[in-house]
Amino acid sequence: MKTVKLKRTKRLLAGHLWVFSNEIASRLKDYTPGEIVHLQDMKGRSLGVGYINPHSLIAVRVLSRRKIEINRTFLTSRISQAIEYRRSLLREIHACRLIFGESDLLPGLIVDKFDNTLVVQTLTAGMERLKEQILDILQEHLCPECIVVRNDSAFRKMEGLEEEKYIARGQLRSLPKIREGDLIIEIDVIKGQKTGFFLDQRENRQAFASVVKGGKGLDLFSYSGAWALHLARKGAEVTAVDSSSHAIEMVMRNAEINGLSDRIETVCSDVFDFLDEKRDSRQRYDFIVLDPPAFVKSKESLKRAIKGYKAINASAMALLRKGGLLATSSCSYHLSPEAFLEVIQYAAKVNNRYTRIIEFRSQARDHPFLASMPETRYLKCAIVQVL
Numbered sequence: 581m582k583t584v585k586l587k588r589t590k591r592l593l594a595g596h597l598w599v600f601s602n603e604i605a606s607r608l609k610d611y612t613p614g615e616i617v618h619l620q621d622m623k624g625r626s627l628g629v630g631y632i633n634p635h636s637l638i639a640v641r642v643l644s645r646r647k648i649e650i651n652r653t654f655l656t657s658r659i660s661q662a663i664e665y666r667r668s669l670l671r672e673i674h675a676c677r678l679i680f681g682e683s684d685l686l687p688g689l690i691v692d693k694f695d696n697t698l699v700v701q702t703l704t705a706g707m708e709r710l711k712e713q714i715l716d717i718l719q720e721h722l723c724p725e726c727i728v729v730r731n732d733s734a735f736r737k738m739e740g741l742e743e744e745k746y747i748a749r750g751q752l753r754s755l756p757k758i759r760e761g762d763l764i765i766e767i768d769v770i771k772g773q774k775t776g777f778f779l780d781q782r783e784n785r786q787a788f789a790s791v792v793k794g795g796k797g798l799d800l801f802s803y804s805g806a807w808a809l810h811l812a813r814k815g816a817e818v819t820a821v822d823s824s825s826h827a828i829e830m831v832m833r834n835a836e837i838n839g840l841s842d843r844i845e846t847v848c849s850d851v852f853d854f855l856d857e858k859r860d861s862r863q864r865y866d867f868i869v870l871d872p873p874a875f876v877k878s879k880e881s882l883k884r885a886i887k888g889y890k891a892i893n894a895s896a897m898a899l900l901r902k903g904g905l906l907a908t909s910s911c912s913y914h915l916s917p918e919a920f921l922e923v924i925q926y927a928a929k930v931n932n933r934y935t936r937i938i939e940f941r942s943q944a945r946d947h948p949f950l951a952s953m954p955e956t957r958y959l960k961c962a963i964v965q966v967l
Contacts, residue, residue, distance in 0.1 A: 581618045582615065594952055601634075604640070613739070617640065641682075643687070659714070659721065676779060677779050680948065697724060729746055732744065760785070764838060772830070782944045800821050801822060801871050802831055805830065812843035815843075822848065868905075874911050889910060893926070913954075924964060
């Protein structure tokens with residue numbers, strides 16, 4: 581195991597798991613992407629072990645504060661701890677995020693469970709080297725019918741890795757179906773976004789459905805229609821809007837599975853264009869769900885992204901009746917909770933409305949955040965009443 585000398589250690593000693601390239605005193609070109617290294621300060625004191633990528637801004641990701649061997653025993657222990665956490669927290673692990681990267685002290689690894697199918701992402705060079713061992717451990721401990729590798733994230737390009745998508749273990753005889761509340765939702769683990777479904781909003785969807793008392797509303801950026809399904813189950817009429825024809829097909833399929841086709845209408849359209857059209861027609865709604873993709877990909881794009889969040893929240897709020905309800909979200913870490921509240925207040929101001937925050941929520945409990953790593957706390961969801 582090679583040694584990496586660090587000239588700055590304050591963040592690492594505070595519990596952060598990332599070491600940036602400008603914090604390293606050693607020559608980075610002496611290391612191979614993904615290899616395990618021993619971290620030391622300039623006085624030779626041990627700081628733990630991690631894996632290195634000399635071509636990445638995040639040069640080292642820490643796996644342990646102790647100098648230990650990163651082998652099958654280590655991986656089995658960490659994976660078992662992550663699974664046990666979900667079992668102790670949730671009534672069942674039928675559908676959940678089993679491993680959430682840094683929050684489970686396994687940086688670069690994502691594992692979602694959808695019934696008897698697992699979807700795995702190894703997003704870094706270090707985790708890519710450990711992938712086969714990880715797949716073997718998951719197969720041994722959970723006995724899934726199928727493990728799908730969804731390494732088609734653009735994030736891998738920053739690590740110098742190729743994108744890939746394939747069935748690694750077993751067979752995918754049919755798309756998995758999961759239970760969410762009293763709904764059945766089919767998950768496209770091959771063609772769907774990310775791992776196929778956004779489990780992080782599960783608790784927020786149910787929270788919003790608990791305050792909506794029927795009426796007519798919108799599910800914007802609907803993807804496979806999970807928000808719309810919960811609201812339609814409560815007796816509401818929902819129009820699901822997404823620019824992806826495949827997403828719209830998934831909405832219709834899930835509506836049919838749950839016997840809700842008569843309450844869910846679908847529109848394949850750019851959401852900004854749809855909102856402009858409805859605003860011009862003076863259409864008004866009782867509730868709106870606004871769950872856009874991440875507008876902020878980096879700190880440098882924050883100002884431009886905030887303009888986008890302000891514009892779309894203002895357009896949505898303009899369509900709400902007095903007393904109407906809005907569930908608005910941002911999954912961009914770089915947009916702080918305080919900045920997100922400012923976005924909501926801006927939208928209220930330009931519409932000459934007051935807003936009452938009913939709840940300000942975050943990601944589901946199977947997506948915990950590490951107190952020492954604010955980067956792991958990314959999702960913000962506000963349930964708002966417009967007055």
